[in-house]
Amino acid sequence: MDTPLKRTPLYEAHVKAGARMVPFGGWEMPVQYAGIVEEHRAVRGAVGLFDVSHMGEFEVAGPHARVVLQSLTTNDVAALAVGQVQYSVLCYPNGTIVDDLTVYRLADDRFMLTVNAANIDKDWAHVTQHTEHGKDARWTNVSADTGLIAVQGPRAEALVGRLADQDVTKIGYYRFARGRVAGVPALVSRTGYTGEDGFELYAKAADTARLWAALLGAGHGDGVQPIGLGARDTLRLEMKYALYGNDIDDTTNALEAGLGWVVKPAKGAFIGGEALEKIRAEGVRRKLVGIEMVDKAVARHGYPVLKDGRRVGVVTSGSYGPSVDKYIAMAYVEAPLAGVGTELAVEVRGAAKAARVVKTPFHPSRVKKA
Amino acid sequence: MSNIPKDLKYTREHEWAKAEGDRVRVGITAYAQEQLGDVVFVELPKVGTKVTAKKPFGVVESVKAVSDLFAPVSGEVVEVNGELPNKPETVNQDPYGKGWMIVVKPSSKADWDQLLTAQQYEELLKQGGH
Numbered sequence: 234m235d236t237p238l239k240r241t242p243l244y245e246a247h248v249k250a251g252a253r254m255v256p257f258g259g260w261e262m263p264v265q266y267a268g269i270v271e272e273h274r275a276v277r278g279a280v281g282l283f284d285v286s287h288m289g290e291f292e293v294a295g296p297h298a299r300v301v302l303q304s305l306t307t308n309d310v311a312a313l314a315v316g317q318v319q320y321s322v323l324c325y326p327n328g329t330i331v332d333d334l335t336v337y338r339l340a341d342d343r344f345m346l347t348v349n350a351a352n353i354d355k356d357w358a359h360v361t362q363h364t365e366h367g368k369d370a371r372w373t374n375v376s377a378d379t380g381l382i383a384v385q386g387p388r389a390e391a392l393v394g395r396l397a398d399q400d401v402t403k404i405g406y407y408r409f410a411r412g413r414v415a416g417v418p419a420l421v422s423r424t425g426y427t428g429e430d431g432f433e434l435y436a437k438a439a440d441t442a443r444l445w446a447a448l449l450g451a452g453h454g455d456g457v458q459p460i461g462l463g464a465r466d467t468l469r470l471e472m473k474y475a476l477y478g479n480d481i482d483d484t485t486n487a488l489e490a491g492l493g494w495v496v497k498p499a500k501g502a503f504i505g506g507e508a509l510e511k512i513r514a515e516g517v518r519r520k521l522v523g524i525e526m527v528d529k530a531v532a533r534h535g536y537p538v539l540k541d542g543r544r545v546g547v548v549t550s551g552s553y554g555p556s557v558d559k560y561i562a563m564a565y566v567e568a569p570l571a572g573v574g575t576e577l578a579v580e581v582r583g584a585a586k587a588a589r590v591v592k593t594p595f596h597p598s599r600v601k602k603a
Numbered sequence: 604m605s606n607i608p609k610d611l612k613y614t615r616e617h618e619w620a621k622a623e624g625d626r627v628r629v630g631i632t633a634y635a636q637e638q639l640g641d642v643v644f645v646e647l648p649k650v651g652t653k654v655t656a657k658k659p660f661g662v663v664e665s666v667k668a669v670s671d672l673f674a675p676v677s678g679e680v681v682e683v684n685g686e687l688p689n690k691p692e693t694v695n696q697d698p699y700g701k702g703w704m705i706v707v708k709p710s711s712k713a714d715w716d717q718l719l720t721a722q723q724y725e726e727l728l729k730q731g732g733h
Contacts, residue, residue: 253640269666270641270692463640463666529688531644531664552666553643560644582662 241286258351269463279456280386289353324505380441385431388455415447428472473593520571523593532562612718620675676714682706
């Protein structure tokens with residue numbers, strides 16, 4: 234805990250804007266500016282800017298880069314074309330999760346991986362140690378040199394489009410292009426963590442503050458606002474997007490976490506593949522579900538989930554969902570109780586509060602799936 | 604510096620107390636609601652509940668955090684703000700007015716004299732809140 238907190242290239246901008254800074258995964262990050270609920274609504278209704286420069290970026294290049302990634306990640310890298318992005322998972326041999334990540338195919342033999350901030354060191358050790366000896370694939374950790382700004386919301390396309398040197402409407406969902414935004418060289422990726430349309434802009438760390446200022450300035454008429462980690466969390470919760478450290482970690486396997494759609498054993502061997510095949514064949518014992526509180530109460534990480542007084546699971550994330558105007562949560566529950574409509578309870582300060590399993594996402598996704 | 608009305612008394616846990624005849628109205632301070640951020644849930648006791656000075660009487664939750672509410676005085680709850688569970692944001696909007704939480708009929712006068720004056724509470728905030 235005594236290690237000094239790291240700061241992103243936008244630290245000064247956050248402090249100047251009056252953000253409340255908090256420690257997060259070893260970083261000093263803005264948790265809120267105007268207020269979590271207002272920021273949440275700005276993203277759903279207009280456009281918000283997120284500093285996600287704390288996230289890690291690794292590059293792997295060489296003739297064997299693809300086969301190395303195939304053996305490390307659960308998704309099928311062969312299905313990933315140059316210019317495409319893929320959501321994926323790094324697993325341990327037992328199928329539990331090292332990290333979730335996005336994989337960018339920069340060229341035939343060159344990829345970028347974007348990983349969670351708190352996992353950078355662990356992931357770096359994992360990918361480098363598990364790159365088979367003799368494979369021609371060079372890893373580079375470019376995290377410190379890379380800034381990352383997410384521009385999310387229904388006005389994101391208009392805002393980024395106004396500053397970009399290319400037609401960003403042509404960039405499809407989970408695709409990217411290189412170019413300039415406000416004169417800054419950037420990788421423009423149509424991805425995000427909010428359920429809204431938008432982009433994630435990767436730039437050199439030294440250029441990131443200039444890009445942030447340009448987006449804020451040009452987005453004034455769009456109602457642009459800087460958004461802190463607090464609203465990032467409520468936005469992703471309404472989409473039931475997993476957050477590493479809350480909903481997934483080294484004790485949860487990819488299948489029970491609902492990430493089976495990115496586990497592709499048909500592609501060949503990968504770390505955790507055998508274990509996940511066995512789990513898939515036997516059926517998962519618990520499932521990550523979306524829960525809505527029937528009684529008024531906020532379910533929070535670690536609260537027990539009950540069925541007729543018996544403990545049947547645990548809450549992994551929970552909050553008030555500003556767009557659904559309900560108290561919502563994600564929880565692992567025993568598989569037979571995971572069906573939509575199942576009546577459960579969450580133990581809140583010793584009292585059983587009624588809840589039920591609901592369909593997710595809690596709020597309809599508006600990502601541009603073209 | 605947050606708004607600290609002169610006619611109220613305060614706890615070290617950032618509740619305010621207002622003398623209204625033989626009763627005491629209770630809420631949380633402007634500073635407290637600022638620190639909490641958006642209040643999304645308030646849990647209050649029922650009328651008739653006995654509360655004890657410096658002990659929790661309820662809970663306030665923001666998006667990020669759960670906080671206990673501490674009674675400024677011991678006594679019986681004679682009124683509860685029934686609007687708050689449905690409109691918890693009132694605590695942010697009007698902490699000293701419509702955001703009040705309970706009214707207590709104190710069992711003794713001793714607790715009142717233990718509370719901080721506005722000036723003492725301001726000193727507390729200057730020292731960093733605790």
